[in-house]
Amino acid sequence: MENMETCFKSIPEWYLYDMFFQLCKEVFPDLAIHSLDVAKISALIMKRINNNTEDIQQTFIAGFFHDLGFAFMRETIPMDRITVTFDPEGYYVFNTLPNFDNMADKVHYALISFKALNYTKVPRLSEEYLLAILHHHNPIKDNSKPKVSLISNILFIADKISLAIRAGQFSNINENVCYLKKLINKFNLKQIVLDAVNDLLSNLEDMAHIFSNQHPEKFFKLFALEQRRISLDIATNFFEIIAALIDFRSLFTYRHSSSIAALARDLTFRITESKYDALLMYTAGLLHDLGKIKTPLKILHHPGKLPTCEMFIMKQHIVFTRLLLEKYSELNEIVSISAAHHERLDGSGYPYGFTESQLPILAQLLQVVDIFVALTEERPYRNKIPTTKAFEILDKMVENRKINKMIVNILKEMINEGYSFENVTFLSKILTKDELNSLLSNKIK
Structure with missing residues (x-):
């Protein structure tokens, strides 16, 4: 019988990210685009704050999977159903999403993202990044957990920038950039994050990356993710998520x-x-x-x-x-x-x-x-x-x-x-019975 330590080969880690992207693209194309947007934006912000390869990679991965739980909704929200309005000063208001019924109280999708990634340990995100995903809608302001606060701020503003870009209100990059520079100052974020975002918006080459709809493999290479490998037995933990995404489409096969x-x-x-x-x-x-x-x-x-x-x-x-x-x-x-x-x-x-x-x-x-x-x-x-x-x-x-x-x-x-x-099932491993029943029974109206 083989030695457990030596019988498993490794595979490129980017396979996991790309497989998730390809599946989302088939059923939830807007989610796929948004996930890649937030990954790119978050990594480019982190690069300006801390030009450390590991932190940049983890920020990219956290951005890429920040809305993982959203794919488990019975239906997802396409961009054309997001009601974007303007306040008197001409800024986007993002609080007009469709009603989640009691889903937001019981099984918010950020919680599913956090629980799924924490359970599988794949991708290899540290606790700070996992907590930042959990809090990316309400970024932590205090400094009791400085790294969680920083990353949650980054994910929050990257999320908002992606939504603004994909709303398609402007005809060219320059108009978008001018608007985004005004938008980011509306949020009470850490100054170091605001400074990094302003610098990013002033870099036309990086902004071209953000607006690009090119295949994600380009960005795996850009952030050196194609060099990372993972043991197949560990990668299989993530394949449980992939299987759950497929099976969860039908109550007969979940x-x-x-x-x-x-x-x-x-x-x-x-x-x-x-x-x-x-x-x-x-x-x-x-x-x-x-x-x-x-x-x-x-x-x-x-x-x-x-x-x-x-x-x-x-x-x-x-x-x-x-x-x-x-x-x-x-x-x-x-x-x-x-x-x-x-x-x-x-x-x-x-x-x-x-x-x-x-x-x-x-x-x-x-x-x-x-x-x-x-x-x-x-x-x-x-x-x-x-x-x-x-x-x-x-x-x-x-x-x-x-x-x-x-x-x-x-x-x-x-x-x-x-x-x-x-x-x-994978979901029953990470959710309580009440949370799972809520997820199975609810639909976004």
Whole structure:
């Protein structure tokens, strides 16, 4: 058996940031743009205050994930629904966002951002940066926690600058800069932050970066983030967030990927006794439905058999999963597993019609786990199927040479021994029961 200290490889840390950006861009494009804006602005402000690479990087990351919790709202707020008004002196007023019902009292999205990042420990943000994310709407004024105060001030003003820029009230950068110089003095912020922002606004090259809509990889390189690497077993903590973002789109699947990941990991270890294989399967399980971020909710929630045209769209989620993951070359082992979970040994699966000789054993294992978990979950068109009935269906598929008999038999052994495959979801790990129920039941009006 491998040594736990040596069996896990590392991957580029920017994969995590980019994957989050790509998912948000599909469903919440305004959130993706805003997150990158705040990251760029915050880092450029910090660079003027403390030109230390680690602080600049952490500020960029904090800005990038400051609204992470917002992605867990049942709906998000597009920019065109933000009501921007002007006070008598001609300044933006940002207190006219849509009503959050009782969500703001129970599960404010800044709290979800804080809890999620604190739980996963990925990205590697210090306590000061995590607390600054929690307080970025109401920056700390006193000096009892000077670094938290500084960073929360930076995130606050970066947030306001991004909203002002994206409101699109001005036709060119110079007009925006003139307005922003007046705007920032309306807020009671630390003088060192105001001075840094004024200096930033006077630098046309840096302002061009802020107004740029270029791919985030450019900015990962600009702030030297492409040099940072992270162990795959630690990165998997963040992939739990990614899986939760995908599954949370539907109440029928909000625990799907976490259940599959846990069962695939434990079943793999039972068969191979390899901690590395178990880790690969846990990661592959978390990311196997990545492509469903592109699947319309009306298809995910269809209350019966899908028409042919909609079934074709549903099946495309595997293609999108492969396309999204292939960008990250050091995750190639995971791609070959995740993107094959709807293939079958006899070639009758999709999307490629691979046969047994083309399917790695770990891909065959994920196929079995995906079928079993899906059968035992509730769907909009049926109730969940009892375990005994689910195994009858699996046995029939074995008989028809569609799935691996050995894997099915070992899965039966595990379940018959009392193994519980309904894994605790990521959100239930970080939120109280009342907070989770509030999040599941509320929608922004």
